[in-house]
Amino acid sequence: MQTIAAVSLAGGQGKTTTCYFLAKMLAQAGKKVLAIDCDPQANLTFFLNHEVAPDRPTLLEVLKGTVSTEDGIYPTNDENLFLVPADSGLAKVTEYLSGSGTGALILQIRLQAVKELFDYVIIDVQPTRSQICLTAVGAADWVLIPAESATKGVNSLLDTQKFLAEQAQVMAFRGQILGIIPFRDRWVGRTQTLESRDNIAAMREFADDAPVLPTIRESEKFKQATRQGQLLSELGAKDLEYPFEKIIELLEDCKQLNQSIVVAV
Ligand SMILES: Nc1ncnc2c1ncn2[C@@H]1O[C@H](COP(=O)(O)OP(=O)(O)OP(=O)(O)O)[C@@H](O)[C@H]1O
Numbered sequence: 591m592q593t594i595a596a597v598s599l600a601g602g603q604g605k606t607t608t609c610y611f612l613a614k615m616l617a618q619a620g621k622k623v624l625a626i627d628c629d630p631q632a633n634l635t636f637f638l639n640h641e642v643a644p645d646r647p648t649l650l651e652v653l654k655g656t657v658s659t660e661d662g663i664y665p666t667n668d669e670n671l672f673l674v675p676a677d678s679g680l681a682k683v684t685e686y687l688s689g690s691g692t693g694a695l696i697l698q699i700r701l702q703a704v705k706e707l708f709d710y711v712i713i714d715v716q717p718t719r720s721q722i723c724l725t726a727v728g729a730a731d732w733v734l735i736p737a738e739s740a741t742k743g744v745n746s747l748l749d750t751q752k753f754l755a756e757q758a759q760v761m762a763f764r765g766q767i768l769g770i771i772p773f774r775d776r777w778v779g780r781t782q783t784l785e786s787r788d789n790i791a792a793m794r795e796f797a798d799d800a801p802v803l804p805t806i807r808e809s810e811k812f813k814q815a816t817r818q819g820q821l822l823s824e825l826g827a828k829d830l831e832y833p834f835e836k837i838i839e840l841l842e843d844c845k846q847l848n849q850s851i852v853v854a855v
């Protein structure tokens with residue numbers, strides 16, 4: 591099981607969009623996928639068309655340990671894709687996590703129980719330095735940092751890198767940055783706008799060793815797909831799926847690398 595979290599400390603950077611398409615495309619490729627909504631805004635839960643019933647467990651109960659992890663997992667409309675949903679009540683978990691002393695490790699611990707059931711866990715993370723964010727980052731083998739192709743995105747990238755470095759220093763983040771994804775890269779016909787070009791160049795400059803991955807193009811098709819619970823290919827826009835195809839390739843390469851390291855040992 592590989593765990594991937596989409597993290598950025600500003601709103602509207604493409605985290606939920608990335609999680610939605612990555613999870614659905616991995617599931618479509620036959621991988622067993624668990625999506626986890628680590629955001630009280632619950633956008634991923636909404637995109638995956640899950641309605642939380644008042645008396646059914648969500649991520650809140652899973653994190654608190656009042657239900658087993660499996661009891662918080664629900665099927666979605668997609669074969670192979672499962673969800674631990676959230677609603678606004680998730681915000682209440684902050685007290686439990688900060689009081690536990692090992693809040694950053696809780697999600698990782700809860701996921702141990704289902705590690706044989708899934709190939710990939712995809713975590714959509716709240717855009718603040720909250721306890722919920724800390725526990726999501728603590729569970730991640732890989733972090734993706736989506737960042738809008740604008741000044742706000744570059745600033746968000748810098749904040750997020752600083753935050754991850756701080757967490758790594760205290761062993762509360764033990765994964766790696768899989769890559770930075772420039773979001774809403776705007777082209778007019780065959781020409782990239784200056785704003786996109788300059789801001790993506792700045793991301794490359796600040797990326798350190800992390801790769802800057804293929805960009806998510808600015809397009810209404812993404813909104814349309816998430817609203818209708820579809821994939822971009824189902825809307826006749828397969829070319830827009832390229833950044834997610836690339837991430838899936840990278841993840842599969844990393845898995846093979848890990849396997850060969852294990853065999854060599
Ligand atoms: N390729 C795209 N081009 C233009 N707009 C897009 C694209 N993809 C998604 N959007 C829109 O951009 C907005 C932000 O995307 P998204 O919700 O994925 O960001 P987020 O980082 O999860 O935000 P938050 O931090 O609030 O959770 C949404 O309104 C979404 O519909």
Ligand SMILES: [Mg+2]
Nearest residue numbers: 605606629633
């Ligand atoms: Mg979001």
